[in-house]
Amino acid sequence: MYFVSRLGCTALLLAAGVAWAQQPPQVIVQSPPETAQKKPAVLIQLSDEVRSSLIFTAYDMDLHLNTSESMLSARVRLTVRNGGTKPIEDLPLQISSSMMWDLARLVEDGSSVTLPVAQHQVKTDLDHTAAVTEAVLHLPRPLSVDASVTLDVLYSGKVKQTTGSESSSAPSALEWDRITDDFTGVRGFGNVLWYPVSAPPAFLGDGNRVYDLIGRNRLATQTARVSGRLTVEYAGDPPRLAFLSGHQAVLETHQDNPNQPSAAATGVATGSFAGFPLGFRPLSLFLSKDQPEMLGGGYLAVISEAADRASNLNKTALNVFPLLTTWLGARPNRPLTLLEADILQPFESGPFLVGQLPGHPNEATEVLVHAFTHAYTGNQPAWLDEGLARFMELLWIERTEGREAAIAALEDGRGALTLLEPDLSQPDAGDGQPLEKAHSDLIYRNKAAYVLWMLRSIAGDTALQQALAALRTQATPNAATFRRLLEETSQKDLGWFFDDWVDHDRGLPDLSIVSVTPRAIEHTGERTGGYLISVEVSNTGYAVADVPITIRSGNLTTTERLRIPGRSRSTTRIVFNDAPQQVQVNDGTTPELRSTVHVLDVNLKTAP
Numbered sequence: 001m002y003f004v005s006r007l008g009c010t011a012l013l014l015a016a017g018v019a020w021a022q023q024p025p026q027v028i029v030q031s032p033p034e035t036a037q038k039k040p041a042v043l044i045q046l047s048d049e050v051r052s053s054l055i056f057t058a059y060d061m062d063l064h065l066n067t068s069e070s071m072l073s074a075r076v077r078l079t080v081r082n083g084g085t086k087p088i089e090d091l092p093l094q095i096s097s098s099m100m101w102d103l104a105r106l107v108e109d110g111s112s113v114t115l116p117v118a119q120h121q122v123k124t125d126l127d128h129t130a131a132v133t134e135a136v137l138h139l140p141r142p143l144s145v146d147a148s149v150t151l152d153v154l155y156s157g158k159v160k161q162t163t164g165s166e167s168s169s170a171p172s173a174l175e176w177d178r179i180t181d182d183f184t185g186v187r188g189f190g191n192v193l194w195y196p197v198s199a200p201p202a203f204l205g206d207g208n209r210v211y212d213l214i215g216r217n218r219l220a221t222q223t224a225r226v227s228g229r230l231t232v233e234y235a236g237d238p239p240r241l242a243f244l245s246g247h248q249a250v251l252e253t254h255q256d257n258p259n260q261p262s263a264a265a266t267g268v269a270t271g272s273f274a275g276f277p278l279g280f281r282p283l284s285l286f287l288s289k290d291q292p293e294m295l296g297g298g299y300l301a302v303i304s305e306a307a308d309r310a311s312n313l314n315k316t317a318l319n320v321f322p323l324l325t326t327w328l329g330a331r332p333n334r335p336l337t338l339l340e341a342d343i344l345q346p347f348e349s350g351p352f353l354v355g356q357l358p359g360h361p362n363e364a365t366e367v368l369v370h371a372f373t374h375a376y377t378g379n380q381p382a383w384l385d386e387g388l389a390r391f392m393e394l395l396w397i398e399r400t401e402g403r404e405a406a407i408a409a410l411e412d413g414r415g416a417l418t419l420l421e422p423d424l425s426q427p428d429a430g431d432g433q434p435l436e437k438a439h440s441d442l443i444y445r446n447k448a449a450y451v452l453w454m455l456r457s458i459a460g461d462t463a464l465q466q467a468l469a470a471l472r473t474q475a476t477p478n479a480a481t482f483r484r485l486l487e488e489t490s491q492k493d494l495g496w497f498f499d500d501w502v503d504h505d506r507g508l509p510d511l512s513i514v515s516v517t518p519r520a521i522e523h524t525g526e527r528t529g530g531y532l533i534s535v536e537v538s539n540t541g542y543a544v545a546d547v548p549i550t551i552r553s554g555n556l557t558t559t560e561r562l563r564i565p566g567r568s569r570s571t572t573r574i575v576f577n578d579a580p581q582q583v584q585v586n587d588g589t590t591p592e593l594r595s596t597v598h599v600l601d602v603n604l605k606t607a608p
Contacts, residue, residue, distance in 0.1 A: 046092050048200035053084025055220045061228035068235045070179045073156040079148055087142035093196045097121050097131035099157025104137050107150040124201040125210055127193045128162045128175045176343040181236050187347055188282030190214040195283050215439030218280045227275040235266050239287040244273045246352030280382040281349050288339055299332050304340035309357055316364045324372055329469040332375035351375035369396045380477045383435040387448020407588040413446035414591050421507040424542045432505025436479050450591045451501050458546055463490035506543035510593040513600045514538045516583050530577040537585055539564040547586040553578040
């Protein structure tokens with residue numbers, strides 16, 4: 001089980017969204033506020049190529065929230081790089097259509113220059129209002145390829161929960177992002193664009209485009225540096241904590257009238273966030289009026305008004321810790337924070353979860369296994385974070401329900417994965433999505449879980465456990481470091497595997513049993529007889545497969561592994577002590593384009 005954003009629900013592909021997607025992006029020119037410096041009233045047509053070229057590498061934010069009025073005012077100093085192939089003269093920045101741009105300045109050489117701002121609205125499903133306000137900043141000179149520019153931008157507006165009429169195709173119950181006295185939570189790119197971004201329009205009815213852009217944005221901004229200061233004008237009970245992309249700040253409150261009861265009081269709360277890398281997640285912001293209850297030896301923080309919620313979750317944590325410590329190490333890198341909120345769909349940002357928390361200990365085990373994994377992983381790439389969390393879920397299923405149940409859970413995501421993998425038989429197949437550069441959750445979560453399970457089979461449990469625990473301590477916990485650690489702990493060369501499954505995307509293997517040839521072994525001297533069984537396997541796919549070959553006869557089984565490179569055949573010979581009845585190739589743990597289990601019954605009367 002894992003949490004997804006509102007866009008991860010296939011039920012959102014409603015007819016209204018399809019109809020909307022068939023319309024060309026509509027540009028609605030609006031007059032900017034008087035404080036903005038605007039270009040002459042000319043409609044600037046920007047290409048999707050330009051919108052896709054900008055890579056945001058730093059956000060330094062001064063945020064002012066008025067929860068009673070659902071108001072957000074922001075000054076953001078941002079650094080953006082031209083990651084495209086052409087210089088950019090007119091630079092686009094986007095925020096939610098419920099907000100407007102107030103001012104933009106170019107910062108260079110210790111001084112700032114006010115830029116002309118032209119702003120208009122563009123329809124898109126990347127924001128819960130179904131549109132963005134796009135500012136077009138005319139630069140004094142074009143931004144060269146790979147060059148960066150620093151900007152100071154000011155913007156403001158309301159962030160309210162949308163209704164069905166305001167959202168193009170998503171049910172309003174899933175659109176819970178809002179700033180109010182009772183609850184403040186905004187999820188970021190793909191839900192509400194409360195901070196500056198740049199992306200081409202995308203619609204939920206347009207295939208996988210929305211999800212693709214969300215993944216690409218997370219991949220592009222994962223090394224972005226984020227810092228900020230927060231001021232909250234509140235009414236009623238003051239906010240005590242703020243979470244910026246899961247990073248916690250304790251707020252200092254200043255009540256306007258100290259003698260007034262807190263439920264009717266007004267005041268200001270302030271806090272700050274030291275710089276941190278954004279990671280493979282959106283920039284989100286949440287407030288909490290309650291302090292956490294620290295449990296699980298100080299590694300579980302539960303924020304809930306329910307009396308028994310914390311104790312039940314603590315029981316669950318103590319239940320799952322043995323699995324986590326065996327595979328990932330004695331202690332997480334930081335606590336897991338669970339914030340209870342009455343929202344339909346939960347939200348996850350690293351080791352920070354928001355949603356309706358389970359009320360019974362047995363209901364939360366899979367969720368906590370997944371979530372606690374993020375508390376261990378730190379700054380690892382997405383496939384060694386989300387993929388590892390999914391892998392740990394599968395290990396929990398194996399422990400509690402058996403190996404067959406875990407393999408069935410693996411199989412659940414394989415069908416969609418086969419559709420996404422490149423067809424390398426075609427000249428225009430492209431490079432696919434190597435794990436380190438993956439932007440689709442089918443790759444960095446589902447395929448990565450397969451990869452870790454295959455490495456478990458090849459290297460062994462102990463070697464993989466030692467490598468995963470050591471990876472957390474590395475300065476650069478990437479694929480190359482993980483391979484080095486696993487080769488050291490397993491004493492095996494794994495270059496052949498990483499080349500096809502991690503460093504490159506060779507698609508999936510496609511196996512079949514070519515032939516099974518049993519030969520009787522004569523009973524002579526100390527030799528007890530039996531059969532020498534030759535099994536030939538073909539791989540018409542492009543990725544190498546290392547799979548178990550199992551011979552069965554009644555209750556007797558023998559298993560050996562066979563490596564079949566892409567576009568080739570391999571043969572193994574297995575000595576078996578009885579007359580073989582069945583041969584099985586693969587056991588479901590290596591994903592294939594078609595079936596992941598191949599079984600052939602052996603008839604000795606007809607065998608050659």
